[in-house]
Amino acid sequence: MKREFAVIGLGRFGGSICEELSQQGMQVMAIDSDEERVNKFSSIASHAVVADATDELVLKSLGIRNFDHVIVAIGDDIQASILATLILKDLGVNKITAKAQNDYHEKVLRKIGADNVVHPERDMGRRIAHNIISKNVLDY
Ligand code: ATP
Numbered sequence: 001m002k003r004e005f006a007v008i009g010l011g012r013f014g015g016s017i018c019e020e021l022s023q024q025g026m027q028v029m030a031i032d033s034d035e036e037r038v039n040k041f042s043s044i045a046s047h048a049v050v051a052d053a054t055d056e057l058v059l060k061s062l063g064i065r066n067f068d069h070v071i072v073a074i075g076d077d078i079q080a081s082i083l084a085t086l087i088l089k090d091l092g093v094n095k096i097t098a099k100a101q102n103d104y105h106e107k108v109l110r111k112i113g114a115d116n117v118v119h120p121e122r123d124m125g126r127r128i129a130h131n132i133i134s135k136n137v138l139d140y
Contacts, residue, residue, distance in 0.1 A: 004026075
C-alpha cells in the first residue's frame with residue numbers, strides 16, 4: 001500500500017520535500033495558507049489545498065489523522081509551527097516531522113511530541129563538515 005504524506009508549508013524546505021516525495025511516487029497532500037504557493041504545487045502533489053494549519057477544524061476536515069506522516073515545514077512563524085504540531089499531536093497523527101528555526105523552537109517541538117525535529121541549516125552544515133573531513137582523509 002502507498003504511504004500517504006502531508007506537507008504543511010511550501011517554502012524552499014517544504015516544497016522540496018513535497019517535490020521529492022511526489023517524484024518517488026508517494027501520495028502527498030501539499031498544504032499552505034498562501035494560495036499562490038499552493039497553485040505552484042497543484043500539478044506536483046496528489047492534492048494541494050489552501051488551509052491554515054493552526055485551525056484544528058480545518059485540519060480535521062482534511063482527515064489529517066489518516067496520513068502516515070505529516071511534515072510541518074513552517075519556519076518563520078514559530079507560533080504557528082508549534083500550534084500546528086500540537087494540534088496534529090492531539091488529533092493522533094502517527095508520525096510528525098517538524099522544522100525548527102532555532103534551538104528553543106526545537107526544544108519546544110520535541111517537548112510537545114514531534115517525532116523528528118530537523119534544523120536544516122545546522123544539520124546540513126554538520127553533514128558538509130563531516131563530508132569535508134572524510135574527503136580530506138581519503139585524499140591522503
Ligand atoms: P523556507 O525557508 O522553507 O524557504 P520560507 O522562508 O518561504 O520557508 P516560512 O516562514 O518558513 O517561509 O514558511 C514556509 C511556508 O509556510 C510559507 O509558504 C507560508 O505561507 C506557510 N505557512 C505559514 N504559516 C502557515 C499556516 N498557519 N498554515 C499553513 N501554512 C503556513
